[in-house]
Amino acid sequence: MKRTVPLIIAIIAGFVLLIANFIPFAEGWGLTAQEWFNILAVGAMILGGGNLIKLHLKKVSSQRKGWGYSAVTIVCFFGTLLIGMLKWGVHPNPLYANYSWSGYYLESGSGLWWIYQHMVVPLTAMMFAMLAFYVATAAFRAFRAKNIEATLLLITAGIVLLGRTYAGVWLFGWLDWLPEGITHFNLAGIPWLPIDFYSLQFDRLTIWIMEVPNTAGTRAITIGIALGVVATSLRILLGVDRSYLGQD
Amino acid sequence: MDKSLETPKKSNNTIWAIIFIIGAIMLIWSMTTSRTGQVWVTAESHSFSENPDGVYTPTQAGSGEIEWTTYNVVPENELTQVAINNGEATLSWSRTIGLWLAAIFTLFILSFLVGDNPAYKFAEAMVVGTSAGYVMVIGLWDVFVPNLLGKLLPGVVQGWALPGMSAEYISFWWVYFIPAILIVMLLFQLMPKGGWISRWPIAFFIGITAGYRMIGYVEADLVAQIKAGIVPLWISGEGGFEFWPSFNACLLTIATLSAMVYFFFSVEHKGLVGRIAKVGIWFLMITFGASFGYTVMGRIALLAARLEFLFGEWLHFIPSS
Amino acid sequence: MLHALQNLDRRWIFLSMLIAVAIPILAKTVFPEVVSKQAKMVFDSIENLPDGSNILLSYDFDPASQGELLPMAQAFTRHCSIKGHKQYYMALWPLGSPMVDLSIDTIESEYPDMVYGEDYMKFDYKAGGEAVIRMITQDLRGMFPLDSRGVPLDQIPMTKNIKNIQDMDLIINVSAGDPGTKQWVQFAATPFGLTTISGCTGVQAPQMYPYIPEQLAGMLGAIKAAAEYEAAIDAVYPSINDNPKAQEAKRRMGPQLVAHGLMIGLIVLGNVIFFVSRKRGQA
Numbered sequence: 001m002k003r004t005v006p007l008i009i010a011i012i013a014g015f016v017l018l019i020a021n022f023i024p025f026a027e028g029w030g031l032t033a034q035e036w037f038n039i040l041a042v043g044a045m046i047l048g049g050g051n052l053i054k055l056h057l058k059k060v061s062s063q064r065k066g067w068g069y070s071a072v073t074i075v076c077f078f079g080t081l082l083i084g085m086l087k088w089g090v091h092p093n094p095l096y097a098n099y100s101w102s103g104y105y106l107e108s109g110s111g112l113w114w115i116y117q118h119m120v121v122p123l124t125a126m127m128f129a130m131l132a133f134y135v136a137t138a139a140f141r142a143f144r145a146k147n148i149e150a151t152l153l154l155i156t157a158g159i160v161l162l163g164r165t166y167a168g169v170w171l172f173g174w175l176d177w178l179p180e181g182i183t184h185f186n187l188a189g190i191p192w193l194p195i196d197f198y199s200l201q202f203d204r205l206t207i208w209i210m211e212v213p214n215t216a217g218t219r220a221i222t223i224g225i226a227l228g229v230v231a232t233s234l235r236i237l238l239g240v241d242r243s244y245l246g247q248d
Numbered sequence: 249m250d251k252s253l254e255t256p257k258k259s260n261n262t263i264w265a266i267i268f269i270i271g272a273i274m275l276i277w278s279m280t281t282s283r284t285g286q287v288w289v290t291a292e293s294h295s296f297s298e299n300p301d302g303v304y305t306p307t308q309a310g311s312g313e314i315e316w317t318t319y320n321v322v323p324e325n326e327l328t329q330v331a332i333n334n335g336e337a338t339l340s341w342s343r344t345i346g347l348w349l350a351a352i353f354t355l356f357i358l359s360f361l362v363g364d365n366p367a368y369k370f371a372e373a374m375v376v377g378t379s380a381g382y383v384m385v386i387g388l389w390d391v392f393v394p395n396l397l398g399k400l401l402p403g404v405v406q407g408w409a410l411p412g413m414s415a416e417y418i419s420f421w422w423v424y425f426i427p428a429i430l431i432v433m434l435l436f437q438l439m440p441k442g443g444w445i446s447r448w449p450i451a452f453f454i455g456i457t458a459g460y461r462m463i464g465y466v467e468a469d470l471v472a473q474i475k476a477g478i479v480p481l482w483i484s485g486e487g488g489f490e491f492w493p494s495f496n497a498c499l500l501t502i503a504t505l506s507a508m509v510y511f512f513f514s515v516e517h518k519g520l521v522g523r524i525a526k527v528g529i530w531f532l533m534i535t536f537g538a539s540f541g542y543t544v545m546g547r548i549a550l551l552a553a554r555l556e557f558l559f560g561e562w563l564h565f566i567p568s569s
Numbered sequence: 570m571l572h573a574l575q576n577l578d579r580r581w582i583f584l585s586m587l588i589a590v591a592i593p594i595l596a597k598t599v600f601p602e603v604v605s606k607q608a609k610m611v612f613d614s615i616e617n618l619p620d621g622s623n624i625l626l627s628y629d630f631d632p633a634s635q636g637e638l639l640p641m642a643q644a645f646t647r648h649c650s651i652k653g654h655k656q657y658y659m660a661l662w663p664l665g666s667p668m669v670d671l672s673i674d675t676i677e678s679e680y681p682d683m684v685y686g687e688d689y690m691k692f693d694y695k696a697g698g699e700a701v702i703r704m705i706t707q708d709l710r711g712m713f714p715l716d717s718r719g720v721p722l723d724q725i726p727m728t729k730n731i732k733n734i735q736d737m738d739l740i741i742n743v744s745a746g747d748p749g750t751k752q753w754v755q756f757a758a759t760p761f762g763l764t765t766i767s768g769c770t771g772v773q774a775p776q777m778y779p780y781i782p783e784q785l786a787g788m789l790g791a792i793k794a795a796a797e798y799e800a801a802i803d804a805v806y807p808s809i810n811d812n813p814k815a816q817e818a819k820r821r822m823g824p825q826l827v828a829h830g831l832m833i834g835l836i837v838l839g840n841v842i843f844f845v846s847r848k849r850g851q852a
Contacts, residue, residue, distance in 0.1 A: 002444045006451035013455030014462075021463050031711055034700045036427040037456045038712070039396050040449055041696035042387040043431035045663075049384045050438045052376070069373040076377025084385030091316045093719055096411040097296035097304035098314060102719055105389045106667060109319055112385060116667060118346035119353065120382055121632040123375035124664075125554055126357040128633040132551040132828070133361055135544055136586045137579045140835040144843050149533045154840075156537025157544075158833050164545055164793045165826040166600035192489045207605060209538055210778055210790075212496050216503030217535030219473055219779040220528070224511045226469035233462040236454060244454045245447055263580070361583045386663040390693040394714060412719040460699050464755035468784060472759050476783050539775045542791055546637050546771025548828045549792040551590050552821045553636025559594055566597060567813065 003245050010244070014237040053077060076119075083111040156209060163206030172201040263362050271355075274563065282564035285351065287343035288327050289319040290336060324568055351562040354554060399424040477504050503531040571849075574842050582835065589831040590824040598823030599816075604804070608797035610787035614739060614766045615645070616805070620653040622738040623731070627753065628672070630745035631664035634770050639668065640818035641768040641795035642743045646672040647815055648802055649741075650680045650688075655727050657737070659692040659713075661701060661748045666694040666717075668743075679812070686725045691717040698748030702756040706763075709733045740765040750777055754784050768795065796822045 013033060020030025056070035082088075088111035093102035106113050145151040162168050175183055175197055187193040198204065235241035278284040295312025296304040304314060322337050331337040356371035389409075398405045398413055399421050406415040430449040437446035481501065483493040509521060510528035517525045560568035604612070615624070626645060630638045649656050656676075658669045669691055676683050683689055692713045695701045704712045709731060710722055722728040734740065740763055744750040750767040754777075758765040766787040769777060774790025781788055789798055795818035802809055809815045 002447065006447040009448055010451040010455035010458070013452050014459035017456060017459030018463065027707065031704060031708055032423070033456060034697070034704045035395070035711060036430070037453070037700045038695055038697035038704070039391065039424075039427040040430055040434070040453065041698075041700075042391045042396075043427075043434045043449065044453070045384055045387040045696065046431070047434050047437055049380050050435065052380050054438055066369070069369050072370060072373040073377035076374050077381040080378045080381025081384055084381065085388060091294070091318065092314070093411075094294065094296070094306065095718065095720065098298070099407075099409070099411045101409040102411050104717065105385065106670065108670075112382070114342060114346055115378055116382060118350040119374060119378045120664070121635070122350040122354045122554075122557070123357065123371060124379065125550065125632045125635055126354045127372075127375060129547070129550040129554045129636065130357065130360065132544075132547040132590070133583045133586050135547050136832060136835060137582050139544075139832050140577075140582055140839045141579075143836050143839060145840050149529055152530055152533040153537040153540070154836060156534045157540045158836070160538050160541025161544060161829040161833055164541065164791070165822065165829050166602075167826055167830065169603060191487070192491045194492070203603065203605070206538075206541075207607075208496075209534065210775065212500050213503055213531050213534040214538045214775050215778045216500050217507050217532045218776055219477055219504050220507030220511065220532075221535075222469050222776075222779055223473050223508065226465040226473070229461050229465040230470070233458040233465075236458040237462070244450060246444075259578075361580065383663045386666065386694055387696055390666070391696050394693070395695070395712075398714065410715060410719050412715055412721050412724070414721070456700070460703065460756075464699065464752070468755040468759040468780075472784055473779055476779065535775065539772075542771035542774050544771070544829065544832055545791045545793060545825060546634075548590060548825055549771070549821050550634065550636040551586075551828075552594060552824045553639075555591050555594050555824075556820075559591070565595060 003242070006245055007239055007242060011237055011239055014233070018237075049077065049081075080112070080115050083115065088112070089114075156213075159202055160206050160209065163202035163204075163209075168202035168206065172198070175201070260363055267362070278563040278565065283324070283327075284564060285344060285348050285562050287340045287347055288322045288332070288337040289340040289343065290322055290331075291338070292318050292320060294318065324564060347562060351558060354558060396424060396428060400428065477501070502527075507531050507535075571842065571845060574838070575846060585831060586828065589828045593823035593827050594820075596823070597820070598826075599819055600822055600826065602796045602800035602819060602822070604797045604801045605794070607781075607788055607790065608794050608801055610782070611766050611768075611789055611794075611798060612648075612801040612805075614764065614786050615648050615652065615654070615741075618652070618654065618738055622652075622654050623657065623727075623736060624649055624654045624739045624741060625657045625659065625734055625737045626669075626672070626741045626743070627659050627661060628665040628668045628743050629661045629749040630668060630743055630770075631662050634745035635668065636821070637770050637792050637795075638743050638745060638768060639671065640792065640821070641789050641798060642668065642672060643675055643817065644795060644798050644802060644815070645741050645743070645768070646675050647679070647809065650676055650683060651802075651806055651809075653688070655687075656689040657692070657727070657731075658689065660694045661698055661752075662745075663694055663696075675814075679814075685718075686720070687727055690725060690727055693717045699752040699756050702748070702752055705734050706757055706761055707733050735761055735763065737763065741768070742766070743768045744773060745770050746773065749773065750785070750788075754780050758784050792818055792821050792825065 016026070016029050016033050020026045020028075020033070053074060056073050059070040060067045060074065084105060087101060087103060087105050090103040090105060090107050090110045090112075092098070092100050093104070096102040103110075106116065143150075143154060143157075145154050162171065178197075183197045185195055187195050199208070232241065236244075275284070293309040294316050295307045295309050296314045297307040297312045299305050306312075309315075319340060321340075321343070322331070327337060353371050353374070356367040359365055360368040393405060393409055394413070398410060399418065402413065402417055402421075403415040406413045430452060433445050434449040435446070436442045477500075479497045479500065481494060481497050483490045483497060485493075506524050506528035508528070510517075510525040510532065515521055556566070556568075559565040618624075626642075626649070628642060630642075646656070658672065660666045660669055673689065673691060676689055693716075695712055697704075701712055709728075713722065715721055716725060716728070722731070730736075734757065740753060740757060742750050742753045742765060744753075744767060750769050750773065753765055753767070757763045758780075764786050765784075766789075767777060767785055768789040769791075771791035774788065774794075777785060777788050777790070789795055799816060799818050802815070
């Protein structure tokens with residue numbers, strides 16, 4: 001019951017999708033399963049929020065070090081939730097003016113909008129913007145050309161860093177001063193072997209790096225990941241992998 | 249431990265003092281030359297009256313049964329003293345306080361660069377709480393109410409929050425009790441006992457995800473990518489044989505195959521296989537170098553956007569976008 | 570000197586990065602942009618469609634990547650509006666919905682002749698990621714019974730004849746991660762052959778190259794590509810040059826150049842310190 005029923009549910013759910021993909025008759029089953037999945041995803045959000053509160057409430061009640069910050073988290077969470085759920089400051093939808101709850105919960109000027117605009121946006125955006133600083137220290141401290149592979153990585157990074165800015169064009173501005181016969185010619189006079197020194201401009205070289213070596217390496221990784229995902233999914237659908245069922 | 253990685257505590261006070269002095273100078277300069285952090289708005293009235301069909305339609309301001317006012321922000325470059333003097337534009341205290349709080353919170357997060365401090369921890373606690381609460385509100389209004397409650401109680405939802413929805417039950421509406429029950433079962437994960445009940449909805453998630461991923465990855469990442477990797481190696485155009493496109497095609501094929509050989513760990517990487525794998529690593533290093541370059545570009549853009557907010561919208565040193 | 574550099578307080582590096590980004594912003598440094606092949610492909614995908622085509626725009630990003638992706642999202646909005654394409658907005662990320670609102674604000678302020686429901690409209694956020702994509706490739710109304718204003722799709726002129734997204738002429742995805750471009754390629758572009766273009770972050774862009782051009786008709790990778798796309802629009806529609814909001818990505822390239830130069834300098838300096846100290850250690 002504790003492990004068998006969930007196992008059967010996982011197998012049936014997965015196979016319903018596979019069958020729905022290949023048999024038009026079963027397409028409706030797949031659509032229903034997808035709709036339930038989307039609704040259940042909201043349940044996962046509620047679970048995530050609940051888990052967060054449970055963790056922080058424990059910290060506050062046991063008065064562990066830093067419990068004050070947990071209290072801030074709880075207050076912010078419930079404050080945002082209440083303001084959003086109650087649609088504080090939200091006016092009715094102009095199409096249905098007599099329905100006071102019909103308005104858009106994120107209407108400009110409403111309580112939730114204020115929280116989003118002045119708390120969520122600056123805090124999350126600045127959190128991620130901090131990575132720019134850490135990437136600079138990482139470049140200074142950790143990026144060492146110790147071997148051929150590391151050197152290749154650093155040279156490529158340097159070309160891409162310059163190539164994706166105006167510097168990629170500007171650094172090769174001196175090519176414009178050279179006569180065309182030097183910048184464009186056929187190697188050893190062979191008509192199908194043209195040499196164009198402008199191709200070495202970092203911006204063009206970057207494009208070539210992205211389209212050829214990067215595409216090749218990423219394609220290999222993509223195919224490898226796809227094989228791994230197929231193997232893992234098959235193991236789940238055939239009931240071989242039961243790690244998601246947890247321990248009894 | 250590498251001493252250079254420790255934040256020297258002695259210099260912290262000096263650094264904070266310098267930062268506060270520079271910040272104060274910038275703020276004073278900004279406040280003496282512009283309307284620092286002020287948000288001015290114009291008001292717009294909305295009035296509605298019931299027509300003979302029972303529908304509420306817009307009517308002249310001041311004469312409606314239902315009325316409210318919305319506010320539109322006046323951009324700084326369009327705000328004139330005339331508009332302020334004659335009352336067309338008014339200072340919005342909620343948005344002004346909000347803008348100052350946004351700037352202060354941004355600086356709280358930035359302060360982590362000097363060293364861990366209570367301001368950063370406070371901001372960190374806030375971002376966790378508000379983000380989690382915000383996501384739950386979105387889930388409630390965008391999914392839970394229309395897609396679940398709207399199926400199980402269409403009349404109630406139609407009369408309360410979604411008047412545009414049909415109040416009729418759809419056929420087989422009762423199957424939506426199943427996801428509702430699954431959500432309740434999922435929340436048993438939070439209980440000290442009975443956590444095993446949540447395995448049913450989790451298993452449903454896992455099964456559906458496994459099904460999706462198999463279909464998506466096989467079609468798009470396996471078959472389509474193998475197909476895309478098989479390219480002509482001899483490319484001719486109007487002028488005959490084209491060397492560089494052919495060279496690129498050959499290099500692409502060699503690089504893809506050698507990188508795939510590297511990932512094949514069932515055979516020991518010795519001899520010929522080892523040499524091919526070595527070439528594959530070189531191409532993978534070029535891939536990672538390109539990824540690093542692009543990643544740096546992305547991070548710096550995020551920082552530039554935040555500084556534009558501080559210098560533009562808050563301090564008015566530059567025009568705000 | 571070597572010892573000082575080896576033990577350099579990392580806050581000096583933080584300060585140098587801050588200055589490298591701040592000064593070009595304050596100096597309003599802007600550089601000319603050369604439109605690359607990728608940006609041209611994306612531009613042509615929208616430009617070559619007949620006016621009034623149906624375009625689905627999915628904003629799968631949040632405020633954390635707003636600095637990188639919002640300029641290209643707004644550029645897509647302006648380009649589609651200039652061409653008179655019908656724009657259908659949606660979001661697969663919870664915090665993507667307010668990003669759509671910013672584009673709608675742009676339409677309402679810069680293209681006031683456009684009418685909601687006839688020229689542009691917005692779907693609510695729905696949870697589920699690839700499940701949403703999968704569903705709307707077959708049944709739009711099953712996932713979105715109403716639009717974001719609570720109006721049934723059958724009552725909206727631009728959606729009443731739309732059964733699913735296979736009726737769209739182009740899908741534009743602005744993506745910061747998962748769910749995002751990869752899922753649109755896997756569940757919409759590849760199985761149904763839907764023409765899809767993407768704008769994605771610098772972190773994601775290199776991973777999307779294998780999909781071009783068979784599965785992804787074009788891609789804007791990071792802020793540089795967004796600046797090139799803005800330049801492409803400016804070249805064909807010069808009047809947009811007068812709109813400073815339409816040059817946001819170009820403005821962000823100024824600090825990029827200085828900061829990238831700093832990054833290369835730091836990498837070179839770090840390696841010089843490493844090799845010199847290794848040599849002295851061996852001596």
